[in-house]
Amino acid sequence: MEAFVKPGEKNRLKERPERPVKQELQPRVVKTPDGQEITVEPLKDYYCEAPPRVHPPAYAKIVEDLFNWARAESLWILGFGTGCGAIEMRPLMTPRFDAYRYGIQWRPTPRQANLFVISGYLSVKTLKRAIRSYEQMQNPKYVVGLGSCTINGGMYWDSYNTIKRLDRYLPVDLYITGCMPRPEALLAGFLELKKIIKAGKGEGANRYAENFDWYKANQKQVIHDWDMPDYSW
């Protein structure tokens, strides 16, 4: 993993003013339905404070291989669309391209998904939501970057509002090139991802846990109004 590097000479974050904590996140006293008064501290009470842990492989290689085979054959995608590429998911999940025949399906919540397809450009605002969604997914989990925008910024390379390299903020297992990639390209990408997982190389979640500080520092460098816990599990 590369050392933490600052893009450009000047670090704009140094000058950023302190922002007050949002009202809904401030500690407060609330009354329960049966009349008790309790204090809630949203940032502490609603989230797990422990940082993510590295999950070692199973005790024997053959068992781990079996697990990886099972993981590869049930890729459940989080239904979270960013950028233009999200539109390619619809033909993919309907009969024409029918990704379900490969054991791939879409799930409505992060808890039920293990594959996060970042389907295009990520504005800083969406990045924040993407990070929270990613952290709420269960291990093992995989990230696929779809399209030029996730790779090098694509046609938004000089935009003030989109990140240019997804792998600096989330652990990416696989990129699918194109602007925008066709559903066939996505299918090819998913088959490739299966090979990666079966070879035991789909270790994104562990990479994220190992380099947690590096990822957090990068994320905080662009998300100026960080008003959530560091790990929102």
Next chain:
Amino acid sequence: MKDLTDRLGTLFSLGDITEKRDDLAFVSVAPDLLRAVITHLRDVEGFTHLVLLTAVDWIEGGQFQLTYLVHNRTRARDIGLRVFIDREEATMAGIHDLWPTAATYQRELKEMFGIDFPGSPRIDEEFILEGWTDIPPYRRDFDTKKYAEETYFHRPGRETFDPATHMKDKLYPGEAS
């Protein structure tokens, strides 16, 4: 449209009038006349629909241009009111009491151009940007490329071609361009 601009001209002192089509004209008005003209258009002339409110940054002239486009449904025609305000003291009277939807446009203009509309609902709250600390990004003195280079990680190896010369070289190699 001529009938309408003539009628308006007898009531208000108007600036330039450009007639784009039979059903579309643009009229410049002074900032302090805007509310009077637009209220007249809405209540008397039947322009009941506010289509949009946008801004243009004329940095060379030190001005912002605001365009208020209103639409008359029964006669199917539009009129745009152009207002020029000072770029340094970018403040304008709001029209959120005439059309509540205008408050959203005004909030966006405040965030993206830094044009203030005192009294407009939630005008000082963030609209689409979060935690923005630089100058408003749609102002033309904001250098988006420089900002992107300083703020984000870039993947090296990106090449840019001029599409015309690149295609010429590809299709007709050897020919002097």
